[in-house]
Amino acid sequence: MDFSIEWPDDFANYEWEVTAKGWFTLKMIVSDRRYCLNVYDPARLGQEIQSDLKRGKPFFEPNLVVVESVTRAAIEQAVHELVRSGRAADLIEESTESKAR
Numbered sequence: 001m002d003f004s005i006e007w008p009d010d011f012a013n014y015e016w017e018v019t020a021k022g023w024f025t026l027k028m029i030v031s032d033r034r035y036c037l038n039v040y041d042p043a044r045l046g047q048e049i050q051s052d053l054k055r056g057k058p059f060f061e062p063n064l065v066v067v068e069s070v071t072r073a074a075i076e077q078a079v080h081e082l083v084r085s086g087r088a089a090d091l092i093e094e095s096t097e098s099k100a101r
Contacts (some may be wrong), residue, residue, distance in 0.1 A: 003030040003083045005076065013074055016092040023048075024070050027094070028079055039065045039075055062089050 008028040011018075018024045022044025028035045038061050042050070052059040067074040067080070082088045084099055 001026060003079065003088070005029075005079055009073070011072065017026050019070050019094075022070055024075070026075070028088075030083055030088045035063055035088070035091045036094050037065050037075075037079070039067060039070055039078070041068065041070050042066060044070075 006029070017043050024039045026037055026039065028037050035073040040061075045064075048061075049059040065078050066076075080089070
């Protein structure tokens with residue numbers, strides 16, 4: 001199955017910052033379907049969950065992908081595994097204007 005990841009052109013310039021923050025949002029395309037992935041490392045995900053719970057909110061994040069470290073290599077490996085295993089079918093497709101009508 002064909003897939004691609006839409007990386008910002010200058011991602012290499014700030015990948016270290018993304019890794020340090022522990023989260024990143026990006027677009028993935030699988031068989032002409034677009035998905036927005038929310039990628040976290042376990043530590044940052046725990047912080048986000050605790051923050052929401054302390055505010056009395058449940059935690060929810062669509063298309064959540066957790067990797068050991070938020071690096072380009074780890075994200076590419078995770079996306080490859082999502083597609084290879086068929087789990088990409090479990091993702092929520094990004095809506096488009098034409099679908100909203």
